[in-house]
Amino acid sequence: MTEQLRIAFIGAGNSNFGGGEGPWDHASRLEKIGNVRIVGIADLNTALAEERLTVRRSGPSGGMYADTEIFADYRKMLDKTRPDAVFIGLPPAAHGTTEPTKDIEMTCAAAGVHMFIEKPVSAAPPEEVAPVADALARAAEKGLIISVGYMFRYSLAVAKMKEIIAEVPGGARAVVARYNCAYTEIASKVWWNIRRTGGPIVEQATHFCDLARFIAGDVDLSTVLAVGITGGEAGQLADVPTGPDGKSIEADVPEEFRVPRATAAIWRFTTGAVGSLTHGILLHREKYFTELEIWGDGLRIVLSDPYDQCRLHVRYPGGENVETLDFSDDDPYLSEAETFIQAVRTGNASAIRCTYADALKTHQLTWAIRRATQKKGHARLFSGQDED
Ligand SMILES: NC(=O)c1ccc[n+]([C@@H]2O[C@H](COP(=O)([O-])OP(=O)(O)OC[C@H]3O[C@@H](n4cnc5c(N)ncnc54)[C@H](O)[C@@H]3O)[C@@H](O)[C@H]2O)c1
Structure with a gap:
């Protein structure tokens, strides 16, 4: 059996845990994929993160969340829980640039943490996202796995x-x-x-x-x-x-x-x-x-x-x-999550269908x-x- 991956969520909102108008919810897809442990959830709204965790722990895959810790600051989560990969599901204005606090992708890349990033890459104009794309392209060349959530x-x-x-x-x-x-x-x-x-x-x-x-x-x-x-x-x-x-x-x-x-x-x-x-x-x-x-x-x-x-x-x-x-x-959400997890496990990103550079072009x-x-x-x- 392959080693369990250590996964963390940045954002306890709908894209990661479900709710809102559609069929999204990365946590449920990870539960289907299995052989992963959820080591942390970071959200400024820690009460929401606690709520999400309580629900998941009482669900059929509760064991996956046995050691999950909650953080307000995702940087503390990276330091303490050392995830292999994060699922970033944040309001677009909260990430995707090099500006402090919004430089979440830059911080994860510096920590060597693989990233699944929900679309759009940011709310900021593409000129402000371009330096992030350059940095992530260099990190990807060195083996960092990055996938952007254009699930279609x-x-x-x-x-x-x-x-x-x-x-x-x-x-x-x-x-x-x-x-x-x-x-x-x-x-x-x-x-x-x-x-x-x-x-x-x-x-x-x-x-x-x-x-x-x-x-x-x-x-x-x-x-x-x-x-x-x-x-x-x-x-x-x-x-x-x-x-x-x-x-x-x-x-x-x-x-x-x-x-x-x-x-x-x-x-x-x-x-x-x-x-x-x-x-x-x-x-x-x-x-x-x-x-x-x-x-x-x-x-x-x-x-x-x-x-x-x-x-x-x-x-x-x-x-x-x-x-x-x-x-x-x-279920394209399941296929994109499976593809990302498989890429993280194998170190081979070739099956990933949306790189950060490609997502920037859409932006x-x-x-x-x-x-x-x-x-x-x-x-x-x-x-x-x-x-x-
Ligand atoms: N691919 C899809 O079908 C799909 C579906 C839903 C959402 N999305 C995308 O996912 C992204 C997130 O959407 P959502 O519905 O999950 O939003 P949401 O508002 O439900 O959740 C976002 C969470 O991020 C938290 N947050 C904000 N800033 C933070 C920070 N700096 N650090 C930690 N936590 C912070 C908020 O407290 C909130 O709980 C958006 O870009 C959205 O477009 C994609």
Whole structure:
């Protein structure tokens, strides 16, 4: 039996322990993978970390958490528990630069700790993330394993799409990404403030920008154009959640830092193919609408609902029928965690599908879209007034 890996979590929030609107939760995937020990959980909110630990200890894999210690300061956790690897699940504004306190990846790299880092790499502009990417690339050359959590890269449906596209002369000619988020149940105050997350293109639609790149290649960033509807007044969305004080959850967020309600972007890939993204925060209740469509010569593939009831609808060259393939049983979160753990065990990073450098390119694309919408005349408040 291989030696048990020592794993620690930085962040006791939803991405690492579950909750929120989706099927994520790295702890449960590690429980399935097994042969790991959770040596520490670091979170500024130690009460939350304690709560998470209590729940896990009473679960079916409680033994994995027998020695887990809680820390407010992740640096103390690294010193004391000496993990082999950490899962970093923090608000994007809390990490991903060289600035003290946000230099978490730099600190882990200096300590020789392998990292699984949730997307996006940061909320900071890509120029501030680039020095981190350089440092991590050097560390990776020396054997540090780093994986960024763009889990759709591990989806079987996406692998099938790539296989089908590869057989069509000229490959993907157009990528049409559509992502409409259901906003009424999003109760995280941080989420509603683009200064804390980078905004929903940088934080959320980043998954589809990354998929577009994974399928159709790099983007010529100089071609990115975008328009958007900025925050506007809370009343102009009918059902923004309320905080504990009974006020709209974004009541104290200045209008210019509220999440854009809709964004439409276009760009060209370096292959010559064209891409587009339409993103909205406009649906009610919990279920999102997410769909990514690829057109090639004779080919149309629709990846529908990849977070949940994942299906591919394929119309092949030379035909008119649409074949539907069901991937709803696939768990790309499990596959990405397995791949990371296996890479840490073997020291071989070749199966990792998203390096930090690659994730930075996706971050550059999302920031290019965000910046394009902020150009004068490209963003409008609901009142119809131009933003400066
Ligand atoms: N891949 C996916 O499908 C997926 C799903 C959910 C979240 N995410 C990403 O994961 C990241 C984290 O999201 P989340 O939902 O877990 O957030 P969250 O708000 O639920 O949890 C973040 C935790 O980090 C803690 N924290 C903040 N600063 C800290 C610091 N300096 N040191 C220690 N702890 C600190 C907070 O107290 C909080 O408990 C985000 O980037 C998000 O986009 C990805």
